[in-house]
Amino acid sequence: MTDLILRAENLDRSFGGIHAVNDVSLEIPRGTLHAIIGPNGSGKTTLFNLITGHTHPSSGRVEFDGQDITGMAYAKVARKGLAKSYQITTVFPLLTVFENVRIAAQAAAHSYVFWRPADGIKAVTRATEEVLERIGLAADRDVIASNLSHGDQRRLDLAIALATSPRLLLLDEPTAGMSPTETAATVELVRELNRDVTILMIEHKMDVIFDIATTITVLHQGKKLFEGAPAEVKSHPLVQEVYLTGSL
Amino acid sequence: MTEVTAANAPDGTPTRGGASAVTVARVRGRGPARWTWGQLGLLVVLATVVLFTVPNPSLAIGMLIYGLWASGLNLLVGYGGLVSFGHALPFMWGGYAAGLVLLNVTTSVWLALFMAAASMALLSLVVGAVCLRRTEVYFSMLTLAFAQLGFFIALQWDSVTGGDDGLAGIPVPTLWLPGTTLELNSLRDPLTFFLFTAVVVLVTFAALILYTESPMGRVLQAIRENEERARGCGYNTRLVQLVTFVVAGTVAGLAGGLFAMLNNFVGLQPYWLLSGGVLIMVILGGRSSLFGPFLGAVVYLLLETTLSQYYASWQLFVGAIFVVCVLAFPQGLWGLVISARPRRLLSKVRRRR
Structure with a gap:
């Protein structure tokens, strides 16, 4: 069994009638760079909030470094070594x-x-x-x-x-609103940081993460659509369809 | 980096050009607004000026006491972004506590002040735990509610507080020092009383500076800027705010105890006006430092005594001055003084170009 820093099991969360995150599981081995991609509204940020304790999951559990942190207050999660950089x-x-x-x-x-x-x-x-x-x-x-x-x-x-x-760094769209030069510099920085800290990042720009991610999870309408190495994700017909046409 | 801009000579010793560049960076880095321990010196200067210029000794001592009270409140208002509308409560509580100790237990000034501060610390813990369940205007309303509650308890419970008549006939406190015993009689020997008050105020003020400079005091300011992010760094933000609430309450309790000794009396009367008054002192003086509110208190009392000699409705004028101050220089009197400095420096630099 690999050494996992984070394990999320069957996370589920609805807001009113919207099923924002639908039965998503993640396993993140120590030292990797795991990226989550997906169109707007696919549940990426909600998934982050479920991990950090900002939002309580309707069901499912989160384990950080072997400890159950489901529903734990954000400050406490942060003290355990999970840091987050914000989208805004x-x-x-x-x-x-x-x-x-x-x-x-x-x-x-x-x-x-x-x-x-x-x-x-x-x-x-x-x-x-x-x-x-x-x-x-x-x-x-x-x-x-x-x-x-x-x-x-x-x-x-x-x-x-x-x-x-931190032992796990959560980055919510670190390149949002950046110029192409700034984006390139940030991508380089993220790659450099990953040498000694595990990173889980959300990204909207696909080209940004294909070079640096170990694993990519594709979310679509709250569900995990596909997960694999960048090359697999790139060539996967379902992923292409979601990104090219915006729908399934 | 090119050879020209390198700060060090080839043998590793800093060149003259490099050294001066470092100095300039450091001066700019400190920034003109970062007065920390210098505030203690400013306070000594201000207290000396007050001692030699204010003819009425009881007013001079009152300035020190109100100044300390306002500085303590600024921990909450300026550093914490928590506006308390009920800071008269700890001041009055401290007064009653010290007065009751002097009347019923002992005339020791140390014990009276200790009881004023310690009992207020405990009460602040309870009041703060309730008030800090909310922030912003709701926090302010809760502090106001507690102050009103305190007022009515003091009014009704006349067997202890003297009710509407207040706590009268508080005996002159005695100050035990190694080798000597002094009477702190504010009427017969105001100079001793002034000096004693000045020492207590200076020591407490130094403790307040240390608090704002400590890691916890810095976190308090970070919470004011962005509470969510402070939580993201792993801080228990409520705990930091509660400790600050207790510190501000304790300082106000101490000031209230001194005030009771100054007057040998604790009265109820201008009770709720005091909460507003001390807030005006803070904003008048400036929220960005501890010294600012102290200056604000001195100016406020000066205005009050001068104007009330000529006009019965002096508060009208104080109110008008306050409105003008807030509109014209929201950074307060002290903020005005320190922001005037770099502007002059800047204009000099521009002229040189």
């Missing part, structure tokens, strides 16, 4: 880039310390600098986050997630 850019707008990342970096060991200045904790400062260097935001460390360009804010969003030292 989510940073701390009026704090500096450095402070944005530092907040995340201190979470692991110095969450609720109130008796010493945060600036004096060298290990956190170092970890923050490393992440900024890796993401390529080191030069902008003193810029107020809301003054960054859209592309840089998305990278900051990613940096915050990375700074919590």
Whole structure:
């Protein structure tokens, strides 16, 4: 049996009459880059929310690193080592880039310390600098986050997630709204990050993930349509039909 | 990177050009708004100015006490984004607690202040746990409701609080220090009282600065910016807000205890107006620092005493000034002072070009 970081079993969720996620199972081995694709409204984001605890599943269970996390509060799931980067850019707008990342970096060991200045904790400062260097935001460390360009804010969003030292990184359309150059840089970054953290990502642009994903799951109307290696997915007639005609 | 822009000479020692580039970056990085421990120095200056310029000693001491109360409230309002409409509650509670200890138990100032702060910390834990179940305007309404509740309990329970007449005849507290015992009589020896108050206020203020600079205080600001994301980093955001609520309540309790000793009396009267008054001090002074509200309190009391000498309806003028302040400079008096600095610097840079 392979070493799984995440196992989702028969996840199911309806909103009113809409069956957003219909009996979806996922198995994600440690170290892989697993991509979820599908047209708009196919249930990708809901599936993410079921994993992170934002939404409770109607049925099914989620296991993270061997532990049952079904319905667990988001903050608690995050503390276990599951970080998420958001589809709509989510940073701390009026704090500096450095402070944005530092907040995340201190979470692991110095969450609720109130008796010493945060600036004096060298290990956190170092970890923050490393992440900024890796993401390529080191030069902008003193810029107020809301003054960054859209592309840089998305990278900051990613940096915050990375700074919590997660074991599984969930990326919700990391290239959304990016220019082709920015997209290419982000794809390269995701590939580089995958060297030491398992990644589960949603992507809308198919060409982005075909090069970097280990496995691709295709969702359609809440159901798992197909799952396999990029080459299989590319050539699969059902997938082609969904993407070319938009319907089955 | 080309040879020209390299900061280090080939042998590894920084060149003069490189060193100055680093300095410039650091100065820009700190930013003019990042006053932290400097605030303590500013407070010493302000207290000294108050000591030598305010003729009425009881007003001078009151400025320190109200300043501390307002600074503590700003933890919630400015740093936490939680607007409390009921911050008179901890202030009055602290007053009653200290007054009752002095009347019935001992005249020790330490014990009275300790009881004021500690009992308020416990009460804040309960009140905060309820109020923080909601955010934004609902939080504000809940704090207001608790303050009103406190008011009516104090009014009705006259065997303990003296009801409408207040808690009168509180004895002069005694201050035990190693080697000596002092009487803290605000009428006969206001200077000793002022100095004692100044020391308590400075130490508490320093603790508040430390709190805002600590990892937890930073998380508080991150929650104000984006609570969902703070949760995503693994923080129990309610816990951080509750601790802050307790800290702000404890500081207000301490200030209330000092105020009871200053007047030897705890009254009910301007009760609900006080919650609004302290909020005005915070916003008048500026929400982005701890020193701002302190300055706001001093200015507010100055306005109040000056205007009330000439006009019976002085609150009308304070209200008008407040409206103008909020519209013209929402960053507050202190925010105005510090934002004026970089603008002047910038214009200098532009002129040089």
